[in-house]
Amino acid sequence: MMRRRSFLKSSLLGSGALLDTPTALSAPAAKASPQFPKGFLWGAATASYQVEGAWNADGKGESIWDRFAHTPGKIRDGSTGDVACDQYRRFHEDISIMKRLNLKSYRFSTSWPRVQPSGRGAVNAKGLDYYSRLVDALLEAGIRPFCTLYHWDLPQALEDLGGWPNRDLADYFADFAAVLARRLGDRLTVWAPFNMPWTFTRNGYGGTSLPPGRNDLGLALKAAHTVNLAQGNAFRAIKAASPKATVGSAYGTEPMYPKTNSEADRAAAARCHAFRNLYFLNTAMHGDYSKAAFPGEIPYEAMGFREGDGSTMKVPLDWIGIHYYLRLLVSAVPTAKAPAGASIDPLAGIRIELANEGPRTDGGLEVWPAAFYDLLMQFTRGYSSPVLEITETGCAYNDAPDAGGRIADQRRIAFYRDHLKQLARAMADGAKVRAYHAWTLLDNFEWQHGYANRMGLTYVDFATQRRTIKDSGCWYGRVAATNRVQE
Numbered sequence: 001m002m003r004r005r006s007f008l009k010s011s012l013l014g015s016g017a018l019l020d021t022p023t024a025l026s027a028p029a030a031k032a033s034p035q036f037p038k039g040f041l042w043g044a045a046t047a048s049y050q051v052e053g054a055w056n057a058d059g060k061g062e063s064i065w066d067r068f069a070h071t072p073g074k075i076r077d078g079s080t081g082d083v084a085c086d087q088y089r090r091f092h093e094d095i096s097i098m099k100r101l102n103l104k105s106y107r108f109s110t111s112w113p114r115v116q117p118s119g120r121g122a123v124n125a126k127g128l129d130y131y132s133r134l135v136d137a138l139l140e141a142g143i144r145p146f147c148t149l150y151h152w153d154l155p156q157a158l159e160d161l162g163g164w165p166n167r168d169l170a171d172y173f174a175d176f177a178a179v180l181a182r183r184l185g186d187r188l189t190v191w192a193p194f195n196m197p198w199t200f201t202r203n204g205y206g207g208t209s210l211p212p213g214r215n216d217l218g219l220a221l222k223a224a225h226t227v228n229l230a231q232g233n234a235f236r237a238i239k240a241a242s243p244k245a246t247v248g249s250a251y252g253t254e255p256m257y258p259k260t261n262s263e264a265d266r267a268a269a270a271r272c273h274a275f276r277n278l279y280f281l282n283t284a285m286h287g288d289y290s291k292a293a294f295p296g297e298i299p300y301e302a303m304g305f306r307e308g309d310g311s312t313m314k315v316p317l318d319w320i321g322i323h324y325y326l327r328l329l330v331s332a333v334p335t336a337k338a339p340a341g342a343s344i345d346p347l348a349g350i351r352i353e354l355a356n357e358g359p360r361t362d363g364g365l366e367v368w369p370a371a372f373y374d375l376l377m378q379f380t381r382g383y384s385s386p387v388l389e390i391t392e393t394g395c396a397y398n399d400a401p402d403a404g405g406r407i408a409d410q411r412r413i414a415f416y417r418d419h420l421k422q423l424a425r426a427m428a429d430g431a432k433v434r435a436y437h438a439w440t441l442l443d444n445f446e447w448q449h450g451y452a453n454r455m456g457l458t459y460v461d462f463a464t465q466r467r468t469i470k471d472s473g474c475w476y477g478r479v480a481a482t483n484r485v486q487e
Contacts, residue, residue, distance in 0.1 A: 150194050232314065268330045
């Protein structure tokens with residue numbers, strides 16, 4: 001469905017796909033600022049369902065995303081992740097791109113049904129071997145492998161048993177974590193059990209935009225509690241299997257600003273921060289839910305909370321992973337009806353709106369770099385300067401190749417330049433950030449939006465699997481090479 005273009009240069013790589021090569025990435029721009037500390041890790045992030053393809057190859061089981069994408073009407077452009085970027089077969093090419101971009105960290109996720117087709121019991125040797133080969137290839141290229149265990153592709157067989165609201169999944173997930181840590185833990189030291197747990201529990205079980213689309217807030221509360229139990233169980237399973245492991249988690253976070261300066265809106269913004277940003281972090285840090293997240297009493301019974309769950313959830317995370325994409329305006333809920341462009345979350349008793357003062361990406365999100373600084377300082381001050389990893393930031397701009405094959409995505413360069421300056425500012429003010437991962441390495445399957453939003457540093461022609469590094473990728477490669485934000 002993609003238009004075919006002519007390209008300036010291409011080289012044939014191991015699996016047969018074509019990669020367009022950029023100009024040298026090591027030459028610094030004429031003017032540069034600011035400088036990042038020695039040893040800072042520049043990286044990129046992807047997720048298994050979004051890039052791997054091979055959805056039913058080599059013994060892989062069905063995931064909830066396979067089922068969801070194969071259901072007519074669920075994906076904006078009617079597409080699926082059946083092939084996506086075909087990284088399962090082409091990962092050596094993509095590692096070559098990482099090397100060209102001077103990257104030193106790659107955050108990828110594992111497909112649970114690729115490793116355990118039914119989500120429990122028997123291990124699929126071919127699936128596990130794939131991740132072992134990926135880790136070896138990354139290490140050989142001088143790139144740190146960073147594994148997110150779960151980036152939303154639950155085995156459909158476990159969803160058929162009730163999905164995340166079924167607390168048995170906390171134990172099944174720990175078994176899955178142990179399988180991977182025993183196989184990879186001698187070489188891989190950075191692990192995140194979950195990616196954006198608030199998003200997939202709230203929108204998958206309490207809404208319809210993500211699978212399984214159950215649209216039941218009660219199930220969302222149960223799912224979130226199971227995930228908190230699973231986070232603790234996975235932490236211990238990884239540590240037991242791999243003494244070298246460091247474990248955090250990759251949280252979807254947004255800075256929350258009160259819609260007005262009223263006391264009610266300020267309280268609502270604080271509650272939204274506790275409910276959305278800290279729901280899965282406070283449980284790890286303190287072993288309980290924060291009363292600040294709810295307008296009334298903590299709904300322990302609705303969650304399915306049992307005696308002893310606090311000690312299961314409480315684990316000393318080694319670092320905290322932060323995503324940043326947008327800022328939110330929050331207000332108290334005066335009525336049951338939200339105005340246009342806003343949504344009400346009855347669990348927290350808040351009304352949420354997307355801010356729209358700044359420019360918009362092609363995906364419709366506001367660009368507001370200063371909020372990135374605010375978010376980092378909020379976590380720095382709130383948790384006594386923890387070690388932070390920026391696990392995702394990025395933007396959707398749908399620039400296509402010109403007649404010569406170049407993708408001159410200047411808006412993406414401006415996005416990263418401005419956000420990295422805010423990152424440097426936060427680090428100068430005490431934020432202990434050790435790595436930054438751009439979302440994403442490749443244009444890919446962007447969940448319910450399908451292939452409508454291009455967020456990669458590399459352009460992918462999905463009809464041919466040809467990769468072309470965009471101007472933004474070349475720019476980011478110079479940042480990584482010089483450890484400076486390029487002007």
